[in-house]
Amino acid sequence: MMKELIIAGFGGQGVMLMGQVLAGAGMFEGKEVSWLPSYGPEMRGGTANCHVIVSEERIGSPFVSSPDVVVAMNLPSMDKFAPQLKEGGLLIINSSLIDTEPERKDIRVIKIPANELAAEVGSDRAANMVALGAIIEKVKIVEVDSIIESLKENLPERHHKLIPLNEEALKRGMEAARD
Amino acid sequence: MMKELIIAGFGGQGVMLMGQVLAGAGMFEGKEVSWLPSYGPEMRGGTANCHVIVSEERIGSPFVSSPDVVVAMNLPSMDKFAPQLKEGGLLIINSSLIDTEPERKDIRVIKIPANELAAEVGSDRAANMVALGAIIEKVKIVEVDSIIESLKENLPERHHKLIPLNEEALKRGMEAARD
Amino acid sequence: MKVVAKRPRALMDKPTHYCPGCTHGITHRLVAEVIDEMDIREKTIGVAPVGCAVLAYEYFDCDFQQAAHGRAPAVATGIKRVLPENFVFTYQGDGDLASIGTAEIVHAAMRGENITTIFINNAIYGMTGGQMAPTTMIGQKTTTSPYGRDSKSAGEPIRVVEMLSTFSRAAYLARVGLFNNKEIKKAKKAIRKAFETQKAGQGFSLVELLSTCPTNWGMNPAEALDWVESNMVPYYPLGEYKTPEGGEDR
Amino acid sequence: MKVVAKRPRALMDKPTHYCPGCTHGITHRLVAEVIDEMDIREKTIGVAPVGCAVLAYEYFDCDFQQAAHGRAPAVATGIKRVLPENFVFTYQGDGDLASIGTAEIVHAAMRGENITTIFINNAIYGMTGGQMAPTTMIGQKTTTSPYGRDSKSAGEPIRVVEMLSTFSRAAYLARVGLFNNKEIKKAKKAIRKAFETQKAGQGFSLVELLSTCPTNWGMNPAEALDWVESNMVPYYPLGEYKTPEGGEDR
Amino acid sequence: MPKVVFDTERCKGCNLCPRVCPVKIIKLSDGINKKGYHPAEVEEMDKCIGCGFCYEICPDTAVEVYKEEGGK
Amino acid sequence: MPKVVFDTERCKGCNLCPRVCPVKIIKLSDGINKKGYHPAEVEEMDKCIGCGFCYEICPDTAVEVYKEEGGK
Amino acid sequence: MADKILMKGNEAIAEAGIKAGCRFFFGYPITPQNELPAYMARRLPMEDGVFLQAESEVAAINMVYGAAGAGARVMTSSSSPGISLKQEGISYMAGSELPGVIVNIIRGGPGLGGIQPAQSDYLQATKGGGHGDYRLLVLAPQSVQEAVDLTMEAFDLADKYRNPVMILGDGMIGQMMEPVEFPGETSPEELPKKEWATVGNEGRKANIINSLSLQAEKLEELNLRLQKKYKQMQEEEVRVETTKTEDAEYVIVAFGSMARIALSAVERAREEGIKVGLIRPISLFPYPEQVVGKVAEQAKFMLTVEMNCGQMLEDVRLAVNGRCPVYFYGRTGGVVPTSQEIYEKLMELVRGEK
Amino acid sequence: MADKILMKGNEAIAEAGIKAGCRFFFGYPITPQNELPAYMARRLPMEDGVFLQAESEVAAINMVYGAAGAGARVMTSSSSPGISLKQEGISYMAGSELPGVIVNIIRGGPGLGGIQPAQSDYLQATKGGGHGDYRLLVLAPQSVQEAVDLTMEAFDLADKYRNPVMILGDGMIGQMMEPVEFPGETSPEELPKKEWATVGNEGRKANIINSLSLQAEKLEELNLRLQKKYKQMQEEEVRVETTKTEDAEYVIVAFGSMARIALSAVERAREEGIKVGLIRPISLFPYPEQVVGKVAEQAKFMLTVEMNCGQMLEDVRLAVNGRCPVYFYGRTGGVVPTSQEIYEKLMELVRGEK
Ligand SMILES: Cc1ncc(C[n+]2csc(CCOP(=O)(O)OP(=O)(O)O)c2C)c(N)n1
Ligand SMILES: Cc1ncc(C[n+]2csc(CCOP(=O)(O)OP(=O)(O)O)c2C)c(N)n1
Ligand code: SF4
Ligand code: SF4
Ligand code: SF4
Numbered sequence A, B: 001m002m003k004e005l006i007i008a009g010f011g012g013q014g015v016m017l018m019g020q021v022l023a024g025a026g027m028f029e030g031k032e033v034s035w036l037p038s039y040g041p042e043m044r045g046g047t048a049n050c051h052v053i054v055s056e057e058r059i060g061s062p063f064v065s066s067p068d069v070v071v072a073m074n075l076p077s078m079d080k081f082a083p084q085l086k087e088g089g090l091l092i093i094n095s096s097l098i099d100t101e102p103e104r105k106d107i108r109v110i111k112i113p114a115n116e117l118a119a120e121v122g123s124d125r126a127a128n129m130v131a132l133g134a135i136i137e138k139v140k141i142v143e144v145d146s147i148i149e150s151l152k153e154n155l156p157e158r159h160h161k162l163i164p165l166n167e168e169a170l171k172r173g174m175e176a177a178r179d
Numbered sequence C, D: 001m002k003v004v005a006k007r008p009r010a011l012m013d014k015p016t017h018y019c020p021g022c023t024h025g026i027t028h029r030l031v032a033e034v035i036d037e038m039d040i041r042e043k044t045i046g047v048a049p050v051g052c053a054v055l056a057y058e059y060f061d062c063d064f065q066q067a068a069h070g071r072a073p074a075v076a077t078g079i080k081r082v083l084p085e086n087f088v089f090t091y092q093g094d095g096d097l098a099s100i101g102t103a104e105i106v107h108a109a110m111r112g113e114n115i116t117t118i119f120i121n122n123a124i125y126g127m128t129g130g131q132m133a134p135t136t137m138i139g140q141k142t143t144t145s146p147y148g149r150d151s152k153s154a155g156e157p158i159r160v161v162e163m164l165s166t167f168s169r170a171a172y173l174a175r176v177g178l179f180n181n182k183e184i185k186k187a188k189k190a191i192r193k194a195f196e197t198q199k200a201g202q203g204f205s206l207v208e209l210l211s212t213c214p215t216n217w218g219m220n221p222a223e224a225l226d227w228v229e230s231n232m233v234p235y236y237p238l239g240e241y242k243t244p245e246g247g248e249d250r
Numbered sequence E, F: 001m002p003k004v005v006f007d008t009e010r011c012k013g014c015n016l017c018p019r020v021c022p023v024k025i026i027k028l029s030d031g032i033n034k035k036g037y038h039p040a041e042v043e044e045m046d047k048c049i050g051c052g053f054c055y056e057i058c059p060d061t062a063v064e065v066y067k068e069e070g071g072k
Numbered sequence G, H: 001m002a003d004k005i006l007m008k009g010n011e012a013i014a015e016a017g018i019k020a021g022c023r024f025f026f027g028y029p030i031t032p033q034n035e036l037p038a039y040m041a042r043r044l045p046m047e048d049g050v051f052l053q054a055e056s057e058v059a060a061i062n063m064v065y066g067a068a069g070a071g072a073r074v075m076t077s078s079s080s081p082g083i084s085l086k087q088e089g090i091s092y093m094a095g096s097e098l099p100g101v102i103v104n105i106i107r108g109g110p111g112l113g114g115i116q117p118a119q120s121d122y123l124q125a126t127k128g129g130g131h132g133d134y135r136l137l138v139l140a141p142q143s144v145q146e147a148v149d150l151t152m153e154a155f156d157l158a159d160k161y162r163n164p165v166m167i168l169g170d171g172m173i174g175q176m177m178e179p180v181e182f183p184g185e186t187s188p189e190e191l192p193k194k195e196w197a198t199v200g201n202e203g204r205k206a207n208i209i210n211s212l213s214l215q216a217e218k219l220e221e222l223n224l225r226l227q228k229k230y231k232q233m234q235e236e237e238v239r240v241e242t243t244k245t246e247d248a249e250y251v252i253v254a255f256g257s258m259a260r261i262a263l264s265a266v267e268r269a270r271e272e273g274i275k276v277g278l279i280r281p282i283s284l285f286p287y288p289e290q291v292v293g294k295v296a297e298q299a300k301f302m303l304t305v306e307m308n309c310g311q312m313l314e315d316v317r318l319a320v321n322g323r324c325p326v327y328f329y330g331r332t333g334g335v336v337p338t339s340q341e342i343y344e345k346l347m348e349l350v351r352g353e354k
């Protein structure tokens, strides 16, 4: 099993962290993982994104050209990456910021109001964790416990107090994806 | 006919000019010529030298490794270049500054008291022209007229008044070499 | 109704890639206004640096050359020597001008190269994500001075205008700040003077603009302006350091 | 009979390649004397430039590195950071230091790199046969300023010590001349002070020595000394420009 | 009466113009533009004195300022 | 009495020491050394005051200066 | 042995340097390697080491020269344009026989180019971008783990040969995160002393670090000594990985991150019964000429795949020496070829062959 | 046509530049090319041109960049270490498609090396010492006259391809005097206007001189355009001279001043009835691959002779592609091989062959 994801959004939406936490979780489970960010000045203002692969086999290209999953946290990201999805691939849309419908009909789509759900648990900024919850619910590449473990590693000590909130956000995302 | 020369001496002795005048004279006569100087900081204090080739055929290497003629204006030059002479080659020694005998017995040697002869015509600095006279007398590669022509080209306008003196020095050198 | 203030002709009608609140945008506009006012757009050749302003050629509506990191003054020299009647300006950041390009700016100033340099001192490498610049303040944290700039190991910030003031052929040298409207007006005047110096053939001119990098300073744009005023201005005094006296040639 | 003056220990017993009357030789001896007097020969690492002094490592009896043209301050920085307890000095000509190596010397001074620079200003490129240096005097003829240095195109001579004086971490900066015995004595004192500055860990130190290049100036050695006094000193005023105040660290 | 026009798509919501407006009539909108910024907007245009400060500080030339022909 | 010793092979005949000798006892020799220079030499050694100026100006450390033990 | 941690290539290379006993880093910012100096700036002070941001790449490489000459393990990193600026210094290091590790995280060129991954500095790295007859030892990792391993090895090789070693990565290697572990640690004190280093000549003749010889014969001697080292490298330091080449009729040659992508294409073709193999040169100088040459004897063709316009291609052709056709597929400017593209190119050639 | 005059290579190259309409020179002193800038300093003011001694080689090449971008014919010269410093700028010029002529009068390397003649920057010149996929047009004269002819041609080629052209000489070419004549003269006014140059955008869209493309696909496009030019060069600009190759059993390959020395060895061997020929590549990029390859078909072996440790050797081997053995003879560090040495090496190989 090998899953290739592209996670994309505005600069401040925490999409890089999402990818890192996901890859870290895979690593805890002994899987092969890779994480490759977009980088450089184009990040400014534009979209940031990362390519994540979690796999049970050797990973060839860390560069994902036909993802199994695209997570679009904003509209430009959907416009840019939805066309790259594999046939039958999964598009996770942050419906809080995207009200356009994707054009492709050969893919699966789920809409998560990530910002709203995050606000409900107490912080607009946790929208990325909501989306991450949706990913692991739908794609089943890693366990939620691994995600939480990985989150601890990835957050600096001083932010560890936010972990419960993030856990909550994760769960909301999972629930929302289940519905 | 191809003649390869190395002309060497102290920095200030005008050996570079000697070579240039000789090459220039060859050029006036429609011959193939090349002139290659030693260069760089080793000139300072040490010996300066130039490689001159005058030829009726195409010139291969402008770098002279086994000269037909070596002109040694001082002792270090003789020590350095006499061993490189072809068998039977000609060594012209400035006997004003060199009182040592060359070691090799398989070469022809002529001694010219260049500084003294130059002083006689009025300038110690014309020792190089005396030696040049000796070269053309002995080697017969160019005519004396071509040398004078070439000298005009090679001396800056403001030094042209020195040409008669240099002509005189040349002749002295030729005479001395004839004896 | 009459438009009293709008995008100058010398700027393209194009959004920039600069971060919100970054003063690069203000400086672009000021330079463009001066070009418009002097009516020299079609005779001006800009030299874009390597730095956040690398894309300056996308925003100015005049001929431009993009220069290797730090070498804008050398590139400008090449252009100006070929086209002495044209206006040539470089637009350079503090990493570009005061670090890798030190030799080039010093020698352009020494030669009195008849060009104008717009020098953006934002105390950091913006483009590459916030490394220490030679102009970074003591104690300032950057990705390559994570414990704050330490004078013992990294030295004390370089004052470019003061350094260049030792050159007699550096004709116009001024430092301005962009932290409020009054200072922005002064900045524009200084830029104008610099271009006028070039026009009169008086030699090298440079305006240092104390600028911001909200993104890499980790501040919002307004805080950043305050930081310029309270932290940078005391170390980098504002004012005209050299003005050309006399005529055509000094 | 007692020897009161002879070749210092820190110089090898080897004739140099310098031209007759070239002041490089005097400066070598002065530096060597200071090294002897401070008894630091075995702790000293010299950095030889590209220039007539490229072979300095042949003449000093201490460890040496030969540096790429202009980069001696960077090389010295590398050495000193590894060996902070050793003495590190660079020996550089005006082409090396004030032209190609401008950025390196400026930044070593800015960082207050705890090294000593011996700066030979002979107003020309000696080694390469007499090209214009940034320190060449106005009107001076060289192979690359055959009509005399023209300030309009080639600028006005760079005053290195003045330029570096704008850096707070440049602790000791002095300019001396080698044109008579009195000044040679002063030169030695300045060199001593520079090494003492390094010893005390006070930061960057540099002594500029107004020197000669009889060969490329087309003068005899005595005329050359006179030329230093009459032509160079008025433009390059002698004296101590900066001295370290206070203790260990400023 | 003077007025200002904001180019909401070009505005990056940097919040500098509100700071310099002497009559404090500029604020950032709650909505976001295509690039995800909250653009500046003016609340009581009639209070605008046409000083141009907003134009002057705006890094993105997102402001145009108009005044009455020949007016003050 | 002080004295000076010149290393004639090392001397490059630059003519600087004669210029600085306060008692003018140094001049260049007519002969040349192996490198082709006219080396410096002292004519009236007894006039030497051991000031060391010649040593100090010599670019080639071709001079050694001696003085009486404990002498002036 | 520590657990695996997820690390960015740039940071992992930095940590590998520290683990190899490197305590001195001189560098200058440039994308896509900025995390490397930033990591050093954080970490080195903890180990009493020195991180110094030089005023330029030129200054940085010369600081490396000075520190290496003073006997330290030392490192610098940059990306393409910055590496070009270091060429004089690199030639000096080779000429003065100084060890040191230089990291090039290649980006698209030429000129200012772009910041996306590329392999277009292959020729510069392997054929001597600087002047004179010298060579670098060049190692090209394909993963973050291998970047760690090769970096640690690089310091030993640099010391062994007194020659600079280059780690040749690309934006992908530098920016991606993968799990890594560090195989041990060397402290600077454990390292053998360098008798030739300039540390003060107490009780011995002065040591000189130098590449100047005004006498041509002397300079030739230096060069012959260098050539001998390069020959020894060719004998002892070739590193190469072959996959499924034993029975391969078609062989892909690729290095660095390109090789792992190519391997996916190889696997796919194998699944379809096509006998394809992969040769992955790990040391680019010394080049695994013999391995490539040997495999060429049995191959119907070779396909070189690179993120450039065909640079290693020359070394492959030299190694093959006419024994089979050599084809090329590449993308450049920062475009990363997909395994799909490679697969298609391969199949097209296979069809042409049949 | 003027009479012949005796001129130093360096000065002749400078005058050739002026005769080709070059009025701008930016350089920095270095032996053994100092007579070139010195000549320009004297001559250019007479032609209302500009000679400027830059603060460094780095500055010089960037001044060349600026002047070339402003539409001028422009030139710089240096020698090995200085050329290394220019590598970033050269890559920028190629990436920004700027014409310009760069002279490298090679000296012994690596590092500071020496100042005697060498050919050890061949790989740097021909394979791209800078970063990225670019090429220079590289021309190697064997005599002062040819230096003149190729320099004049270089300016036309630079303009034709909007690409930098390198004249690759060595200390011997630069320092020696030979008789030369100048085949005509072009004044700058006669030259076609460069529509792309930055001279002020009066009445047109702004012109931009640039090599940056943040988008990989755009950067790839630039690279493909460059590759097309290089291909065109390979088709149109190969320059090569063959001597007695028609019936040659043994073939020497040599370029620049080395070739004229090698020719003496060839002539001597011919006198003794040995069928030897000489191939002299004049353009080193584009390399006369086809000529070498063709001759290889009939040759028993080839012998490459260079003043380095074997650099062009790679191009010869690539061209020969296994068709015959390729041997090498070289001296390095500034030592000039004599025709005697070459002859002996040749005869040794011939004997081995028989
Ligand atoms: C030779 C070279 N070195 C380094 C870089 C990477 N680089 C790009 S921009 C930059 C510095 C930018 O800082 P600054 O000049 O202060 O401009 P700012 O972005 O702050 O406006 C650097 C180091 C490069 N492109 N080329
Ligand atoms: C990169 C490089 N550029 C140029 C040179 C040639 N070069 C050797 S010495 C020198 C300048 C010497 O002048 P200066 O530094 O003033 O020292 P001086 O000889 O006058 O003492 C130059 C340009 C070089 N070796 N390396
Ligand atoms: S990174 Fe800094 S300097 Fe660059 S655009 Fe953003 S705020 Fe401005
Ligand atoms: S060339 Fe000048 S600086 Fe060099 S040794 Fe001779 S006199 Fe001294
Ligand atoms: S023009 Fe002046 S008053 Fe009007 S909105 Fe702008 S800042 Fe406020």
Ligand code: SF4
Residues within 6 Å of the ligand: C021, E006, E010, E011, E012, E013, E014, E015, E016, E017, E018, E039, E040, E054, E057, E058, E059, E060, E061, E062, E063
């Ligand atoms: S200053 Fe400009 S960009 Fe900033 S909020 Fe106001 S209009 Fe928008």
Ligand code: SF4
Residues within 6 Å of the ligand: F003, F004, F020, F021, F022, F023, F024, F025, F026, F042, F047, F048, F049, F050, F051, F052, F053, F054, F055, F065
């Ligand atoms: S020591 Fe003084 S007095 Fe004696 S020779 Fe020397 S300079 Fe003259």
Ligand code: SF4
Residues within 6 Å of the ligand: D021, F006, F010, F011, F012, F013, F014, F015, F016, F017, F018, F039, F040, F054, F057, F058, F059, F060, F061, F062, F063
């Ligand atoms: S100063 Fe020294 S080198 Fe010069 S003449 Fe006197 S002893 Fe000789």
Ligand SMILES: [Mg+2]
Residues within 6 Å of the ligand: C093, C094, C095, C120, C121, C122, C123, C124, C125, C126, C133
């Ligand atoms: Mg900056």
Ligand SMILES: [Mg+2]
Residues within 6 Å of the ligand: D093, D094, D095, D120, D121, D122, D123, D124, D125, D126, D133
């Ligand atoms: Mg000098």
